Amino acid sequence: MTRPFYVTTPIYYVNARPHLGHAYTTIVADVATRFHAMLGENVFFLTGTDEHGDKVVRAAKKENMTPRVYVDTISRLFRDLWPELGVNNSAFIRTTDPDHMAVVEQVLQKIYDAGDIYFAEYEGQYCFGCERFYTDRELVDGKCPDHETEPETIKESNYFFKMSRYQDWLIEHIRSNPDFIRPERYKNEALAFLNEPLEDLCISRPKARLKWGITLPFDSNYVTYVWFDALLNYVSALGYPDGERYQTYWPVVQHIVAKDILKPHGIYWPIMLKAAGIPIYRHLNVHGYWNVEQSKMSKSLGNVVEPLELKNIYGLDAFRFFLIRDMTFGLDSNFSEAALIQRINSDLANDLGNLFSRVLSMVHKYRQGIVPEVEAAVEKECELGLEADARDAIAEYEKLMTSFQFHNALRAVWKFISRMNKYVDVTAPWELAKKKSSRKPLDVVLYNLLEGLRIISGLVYPVMPDTAAKMQKHLGQNPKSLFYLIEHLKIWKALKPGTELPKSIVLFPRVEPGSKKTDTVAKTETSGLPSDSKPEITIEQFSAVDLRVATVVQAEAIPRAKKVLKLEVDLGHKRIVVAGIAEQYTPEELIGKQVIVVANLKPAKLMGIVSNGMLVAAVDESGPTLATLDKPVKNGTPLR
Numbered sequence: 227m228t229r230p231f232y233v234t235t236p237i238y239y240v241n242a243r244p245h246l247g248h249a250y251t252t253i254v255a256d257v258a259t260r261f262h263a264m265l266g267e268n269v270f271f272l273t274g275t276d277e278h279g280d281k282v283v284r285a286a287k288k289e290n291m292t293p294r295v296y297v298d299t300i301s302r303l304f305r306d307l308w309p310e311l312g313v314n315n316s317a318f319i320r321t322t323d324p325d326h327m328a329v330v331e332q333v334l335q336k337i338y339d340a341g342d343i344y345f346a347e348y349e350g351q352y353c354f355g356c357e358r359f360y361t362d363r364e365l366v367d368g369k370c371p372d373h374e375t376e377p378e379t380i381k382e383s384n385y386f387f388k389m390s391r392y393q394d395w396l397i398e399h400i401r402s403n404p405d406f407i408r409p410e411r412y413k414n415e416a417l418a419f420l421n422e423p424l425e426d427l428c429i430s431r432p433k434a435r436l437k438w439g440i441t442l443p444f445d446s447n448y449v450t451y452v453w454f455d456a457l458l459n460y461v462s463a464l465g466y467p468d469g470e471r472y473q474t475y476w477p478v479v480q481h482i483v484a485k486d487i488l489k490p491h492g493i494y495w496p497i498m499l500k501a502a503g504i505p506i507y508r509h510l511n512v513h514g515y516w517n518v519e520q521s522k523m524s525k526s527l528g529n530v531v532e533p534l535e536l537k538n539i540y541g542l543d544a545f546r547f548f549l550i551r552d553m554t555f556g557l558d559s560n561f562s563e564a565a566l567i568q569r570i571n572s573d574l575a576n577d578l579g580n581l582f583s584r585v586l587s588m589v590h591k592y593r594q595g596i597v598p599e600v601e602a603a604v605e606k607e608c609e610l611g612l613e614a615d616a617r618d619a620i621a622e623y624e625k626l627m628t629s630f631q632f633h634n635a636l637r638a639v640w641k642f643i644s645r646m647n648k649y650v651d652v653t654a655p656w657e658l659a660k661k662k663s664s665r666k667p668l669d670v671v672l673y674n675l676l677e678g679l680r681i682i683s684g685l686v687y688p689v690m691p692d693t694a695a696k697m698q699k700h701l702g703q704n705p706k707s708l709f710y711l712i713e714h715l716k717i718w719k720a721l722k723p724g725t726e727l728p729k730s731i732v733l734f735p736r737v738e739p740g741s742k743k744t745d746t747v748a749k750t751e752t753s754g755l756p757s758d759s760k761p762e763i764t765i766e767q768f769s770a771v772d773l774r775v776a777t778v779v780q781a782e783a784i785p786r787a788k789k790v791l792k793l794e795v796d797l798g799h800k801r802i803v804v805a806g807i808a809e810q811y812t813p814e815e816l817i818g819k820q821v822i823v824v825a826n827l828k829p830a831k832l833m834g835i836v837s838n839g840m841l842v843a844a845v846d847e848s849g850p851t852l853a854t855l856d857k858p859v860k861n862g863t864p865l866r
């Protein structure tokens with residue numbers, strides 16, 4: 227039987243329009259789903275909207291709408307956005323769906339009957355933005371840490387859920403299932419909450435104060451309060467308790483949320499499940515915040531970035547790639563359009579796009595666009611380990627994608643792309659094309675490059691489905707076929723010799739910095755830098771420069787070039803760098819020296835040699851003086 231996979235996003239509040247933060251979580255869920263489809267699994271992906279509560283009533287009032295009309299309007303914005311962002315969700319749940327409301331009533335009654343819900347008076351500090359009470363300890367300078375507003379003191383009689391009863395069970399559950407909450411920092415955060423006595427959870431609101439909710443089945447003067455309604459969407463959408471989908475998918479569920487709702491998902495939800503006799507979810511995957519200028523992007527702070535605007539300017543796949551590649555899943559990331567442009571130009575236009583058009587152009591130039599035959603006799607000598615590298619890349623990618631390390635999975639793909647680019651440089655097909663005797667080696671080289679591209683097209687599929695399909699088409703494959711299945715990618719030499727390929731296209735046009743801009747990105751103010759310095763840059767722009775420690779292992783003069791030396795440097799792997807330091811250093815004195823290399827500089831041909839990087843030096847009237855370190859460091863160590 228096919229293995230099931232079930233992933234959920236939070237259901238988003240309908241008190242404002244969707245922004246980049248919502249887009250990120252939902253695209254991550256889409257990427258995870260597409261990846262599991264690559265594994266041949268039976269996937270189900272749920273997203274939706276959270277539509278009850280004071281917040282929504284207040285937002286509706288502001289717009290002069292009834293809550294009903296208001297939630298329909300905003301929920302539609304979310305629902306319609308997802309296909310625009312290439313998101314292929316299996317279902318869209320709304321907490322105002324009658325089926326969902328019936329499940330909430332049923333579960334409430336079950337827990338009430340079991341004696342885990344009681345009635346009591348409560349007075350506390352209430353944040354309307356979060357729709358929850360805060361303890362004094364949780365407030366920062368007396369304010370809600372998320373909304374930066376002072377909470378109001380509220381006193382009322384309500385129903386409470388006896389969470390305290392399950393505290394020890396939950397601690398034990400988290401400890402004995404190390405991957406239950408991941409990455410680890412959030413597991414530790416959840417355990418830290420549980421170090422303190424757990425307060426019982428208020429689950430109701432008197433109808434006198436709030437009508438827009440689900441009436442408690444055991445007291446019609448009350449409606450249920452936000453989390454008890456919202457969290458149950460994950461089971462109600464599957465037809466809990468008897469639905470076939472519930473039987474199939476619930477046992478494998480994985481939730482995705484940002485750290486703002488770690489507590490409800492990491493603490494309230496497993497306890498609710500336990501109390502209701504529902505099996506506990508498998509994994510809670512928690513990511514960080516997209517910040518703008520170090521503040522969380524949120525509707526209440528008014529600094530939101532519009533996902534559609536970015537998609538329209540930069541293209542869907544480039545936008546999706548940026549989100550997944552730039553954020554380390556679990557950590558915060560600062561959004562900047564400059565970083566987005568940098569990614570498009572370097573990773574997409576340069577690395578992937580150039581490789582693709584270079585290879586296809588050569589197949590057209592040297593073989594009239596026909597996939598060449600590979601002759602076994604020359605295959606081995608021309609292969610140079612490319613097949614093994616492709617297999618390693620697939621294995622690494624699979625491991626990282628499965629464990630929600632999407633950014634690292636893309637790094638593994640880009641490592642292979644860079645390997646392919648090196649393969650082009652080393653085999654130099656244009657040289658092979660000059661000699662009649664090299665006909666067969668050239669066939670093998672071109673075939674291997676096409677095969678590598680086929681694998682890359684599959685690996686980028688979850689993040690960039692349109693690009694994957696375009697690449698497939700140009701590799702003579704039917705994009706509608708299941709080309710992305712990982713089993714298929716693992717077959718080396720799947721391309722059929724003799725296939726005619728369409729002419730190459732530009733996959734990702736370069737973006738000139740400053741040529742396009744959204745209105746949503748804040749401008750940085752200029753500082754008082756000295757007038758001879760370069761323009762101010764952001765930390766992201768600086769971190770785009772990959773500086774690495776390297777040791778010079780070989781150095782030699784280049785005939786007829788008085789100023790430059792050809793160096794072989796070791797930065798974890800070896801590469802050639804051409805440096806203009808021959809008048810200041812002899813080859814002998816350089817060997818064994820540790821230097822700093824700009825490792826991600828676009829390769830350039832100097833004196834007929836391709837230089838892969840640049841040495842960092844102080845340059846004055848006497849010429850360059852190499853920058854070194856004051857004690858030995860492992861080769862490849864990055865500088866920050």
Ligand code: ME8
Pocket residue numbers: 235236237238239240246247248250251276456457458459482483484485486487514515516517522523524
């Ligand atoms: O909390 N960076 O809804 P919500 C990254 N209805 N992700 C962000 C983000 C940011 N700056 N801002 C929002 C709710 N998100 C409840 C959930 S679930 C049963 C009920 C994303 O509209 C992220 O996924 O406030 C975060 O957890 C979620 O939106 C919060 O959405």
